[in-house]
Amino acid sequence: MLANRPPNSYDVAQAAGVSQSAVSRAFSPGRSIAKATKEKVLKAAAELGYQPNAIARSMSSARTKAVQKSGLVGVVVTQLENQFFAKIVHTLSLSLQEQGWQILLFSVESEVDVDPALFELTQYQVDGVIVLSALMSQKVAQHCRNLSTPVVVFNRYIKDLDISAVRVDNYAGGRMAADVIVDAKHQYIAHIAGIQEEQTGVDRELGFCERLRERGATLYQREVGDYTFDSGYEATQRLLNMQPRPDAIFCASDLMALGAMHAARTLFGLSIPTDLTIIGFDDVPAAAWPGHQLTTISQPIEEMGQAAVKTLVSEMENPETPASQQVFAGKMVLRSSSLSDLYAQI
Amino acid sequence: MLANRPPNSYDVAQAAGVSQSAVSRAFSPGRSIAKATKEKVLKAAAELGYQPNAIARSMSSARTKAVQKSGLVGVVVTQLENQFFAKIVHTLSLSLQEQGWQILLFSVESEVDVDPALFELTQYQVDGVIVLSALMSQKVAQHCRNLSTPVVVFNRYIKDLDISAVRVDNYAGGRMAADVIVDAKHQYIAHIAGIQEEQTGVDRELGFCERLRERGATLYQREVGDYTFDSGYEATQRLLNMQPRPDAIFCASDLMALGAMHAARTLFGLSIPTDLTIIGFDDVPAAAWPGHQLTTISQPIEEMGQAAVKTLVSEMENPETPASQQVFAGKMVLRSSSLSDLYAQI
Numbered sequence: 001m002l003a004n005r006p007p008n009s010y011d012v013a014q015a016a017g018v019s020q021s022a023v024s025r026a027f028s029p030g031r032s033i034a035k036a037t038k039e040k041v042l043k044a045a046a047e048l049g050y051q052p053n054a055i056a057r058s059m060s061s062a063r064t065k066a067v068q069k070s071g072l073v074g075v076v077v078t079q080l081e082n083q084f085f086a087k088i089v090h091t092l093s094l095s096l097q098e099q100g101w102q103i104l105l106f107s108v109e110s111e112v113d114v115d116p117a118l119f120e121l122t123q124y125q126v127d128g129v130i131v132l133s134a135l136m137s138q139k140v141a142q143h144c145r146n147l148s149t150p151v152v153v154f155n156r157y158i159k160d161l162d163i164s165a166v167r168v169d170n171y172a173g174g175r176m177a178a179d180v181i182v183d184a185k186h187q188y189i190a191h192i193a194g195i196q197e198e199q200t201g202v203d204r205e206l207g208f209c210e211r212l213r214e215r216g217a218t219l220y221q222r223e224v225g226d227y228t229f230d231s232g233y234e235a236t237q238r239l240l241n242m243q244p245r246p247d248a249i250f251c252a253s254d255l256m257a258l259g260a261m262h263a264a265r266t267l268f269g270l271s272i273p274t275d276l277t278i279i280g281f282d283d284v285p286a287a288a289w290p291g292h293q294l295t296t297i298s299q300p301i302e303e304m305g306q307a308a309v310k311t312l313v314s315e316m317e318n319p320e321t322p323a324s325q326q327v328f329a330g331k332m333v334l335r336s337s338s339l340s341d342l343y344a345q346i
Numbered sequence: 347m348l349a350n351r352p353p354n355s356y357d358v359a360q361a362a363g364v365s366q367s368a369v370s371r372a373f374s375p376g377r378s379i380a381k382a383t384k385e386k387v388l389k390a391a392a393e394l395g396y397q398p399n400a401i402a403r404s405m406s407s408a409r410t411k412a413v414q415k416s417g418l419v420g421v422v423v424t425q426l427e428n429q430f431f432a433k434i435v436h437t438l439s440l441s442l443q444e445q446g447w448q449i450l451l452f453s454v455e456s457e458v459d460v461d462p463a464l465f466e467l468t469q470y471q472v473d474g475v476i477v478l479s480a481l482m483s484q485k486v487a488q489h490c491r492n493l494s495t496p497v498v499v500f501n502r503y504i505k506d507l508d509i510s511a512v513r514v515d516n517y518a519g520g521r522m523a524a525d526v527i528v529d530a531k532h533q534y535i536a537h538i539a540g541i542q543e544e545q546t547g548v549d550r551e552l553g554f555c556e557r558l559r560e561r562g563a564t565l566y567q568r569e570v571g572d573y574t575f576d577s578g579y580e581a582t583q584r585l586l587n588m589q590p591r592p593d594a595i596f597c598a599s600d601l602m603a604l605g606a607m608h609a610a611r612t613l614f615g616l617s618i619p620t621d622l623t624i625i626g627f628d629d630v631p632a633a634a635w636p637g638h639q640l641t642t643i644s645q646p647i648e649e650m651g652q653a654a655v656k657t658l659v660s661e662m663e664n665p666e667t668p669a670s671q672q673v674f675a676g677k678m679v680l681r682s683s684s685l686s687d688l689y690a691q692i
Binding site for chain 2: 027039042043045046047049071072075080081083086087089090093094097102103104105106107109115116119120123124139140143146147229233258259261262263265266267285286289290291292
């Protein structure tokens with residue numbers, strides 16, 4: 001029985017059967033503690049109604065002041081309905097929570113809202129920010145730097161900005177797609193590119209086109225989308241109305257490739273891959289659905305998420321850490337939306 | 347030029363061409379301010395490097411103490427990769443941000459992680475919590491009530507717990523699905539139910555089965571899934587191996603219905619809806635993809651999101667507000683995955 005006073009950390013330690021230091025660690029962002037121990041502490045704390053008051057604590061503790069202000073990491077995302085981004089947010093969330101950080105989420109409507117969102121985030125004294133978007137301005141980057149708020153850009157990078165980035169090798173991914181298409185001896189090769197203002201799509205296209213040239217093939221036609229299903233669907237209508245009709249399309253995202261597939265089947269009655277090879281990029285869950293079986297370049301999201309969190313944590317703990325660029329290799333996932341050597345042999 | 351001191355709210359007001367009161371409102375959660383004015387203020391503040399220190403302010407301001415502690419609203423979600431939940435989070439995010447609240451996101455792995463997440467959220471002195479999950483325990487609900495942290499459950503409700511909920515009329519939705527199926531004179535009618543521990547799926551099934559009986563039809567077979575694509579795919583394999591084969595399946599979620607569709611086409615070579623009617627629930631974006639054209643019950647997510655935020659804000663502003671249950675009508679969206687009177691007439 002507790003006396004008639006609010007429960008303290010000693011009461012929680014007693015009830016959980018752990019040390020007082022474990023209770024303290026359970027409630028301190030970034031402190032190491034076994035998951036099972038933390039759960040015991042949280043359960044006991046919930047039962048007793050113990051309330052360590054995270055924010056007040058974060059403002060008074062000397063250690064915390066040196067390391068972080070709030071225990072909050074801001075995450076800015078523009079396309080949460082895209083399974084790819086939802087998966088990244090979920091991965092980052094688990095990885096940050098494991099280390100005691102919480103996510104302050106900004107799900108913004110479009111790329112132009114990224115700057116205001118970042119500025120608002122800094123009002124909440126986030127310890128760091130992860131941005132899933134490339135359209136972050138020099139001015140806001142400078143603002144973050146002035147406040148010593150570390151920023152990591154995920155799945156994108158920003159040319160000429162001295163900010164850490166974790167991304168897949170988009171250029172190499174584009175080259176892989178070109179190889180699959182040239183191996184299958186396609187003649188009329190099209191590309192649906194991504195948003196032109198950001199480097200991700202530009203790199204995917206560059207790798208694709210350079211590799212086509214190296215292999216003696218040429219790009220027959222090119223369209224531009226914005227990574228959404230609808231933009232892929234519409235671009236494919238334009239492509240498939242051409243004479244002669246393209247027999248292979250490499251799309252800069254899976255959602256655009258799925259749009260291409262649905263357009264080819266429902267509007268033109270084409271068989272995939274017999275009439276048309278389609279290749280995407282990202283490996284979202286819907287790419288693997290048995291009726292889609294989309295050939296695509298997968299990104300090691302979990303590794304990338306852990307790397308992003310690790311980089312951010314280093315920069316939060318030591319503001320002198322120089323910005324780093326980490327590039328991960330993508331992996332070609334051959335499924336039946338593409339004719340390939342592999343399938344030709346079967 | 348500023349003197350050699352940090353910029354203050356007067357400087358920001360000058361630079362933005364607005365009143366000092368507008369600057370104050372721009373940085374106060376829940377205060378009314380025109381979007382354009384707020385953007386002007388944020389831009390000027392970013393350029394000057396103005397830093398109102400949201401958290402410190404929230405702890406010292408008398409008004410803020412009365413109304414909220416941190417400007418943070420916790421959101422707990424279990425299935426972020428489901429487009430339906432991603433869309434809800436995005437909608438809530440926009441609606442809360444518009445009113446000056448920020449989202450502290452807990453994207454948890456499974457329903458059993460909801461309780462620990464809720465407990466952790468209260469450590470951050472969130473002003474309120476929105477839960478997108480039904481498996482919240484009595485104990486944690488009590489914990490929130492002890493801390494006077496209002497909770498709103500979205501798209502679910504919890505029987506016997508005095509907590510506000512905003513949801514669609516699941517029972518009526520189940521009835522609508524039964525009507526479409528009986529109208530098309532199907533004989534072997536199957537259902538793939540959702541998670542049995544929560545009321546949403548139970549209500550959908552109850553409405554479906556009761557309406558079948560009222561119309562003189564019977565349920566031929568029933569399977570249980572967990573709302574995911576894979577669970578729908580697997581349940582459909584079991585159903586379509588039966589003799590006679592079901593000719594209509596109502597699934598408790600769109601993702602399960604899409605799994606059913608891909609299984610029916612790729613494993614059994616069936617035509618939809620000629621051989622098999624499939625109906626889902628939720629109206630996720632992929633339901634409308636031209637190769638799917640899934641008949642489904644859509645939920646008015648934006649209205650529901652606004653209602654959830656409004657309810658939470660009332661409870662945050664006045665802790666005496668009694669808990670409320672708001673039920674929204676779903677809408678039957680007829681597409682070509684179901685045989686129906688409508689299609690029969692064409």
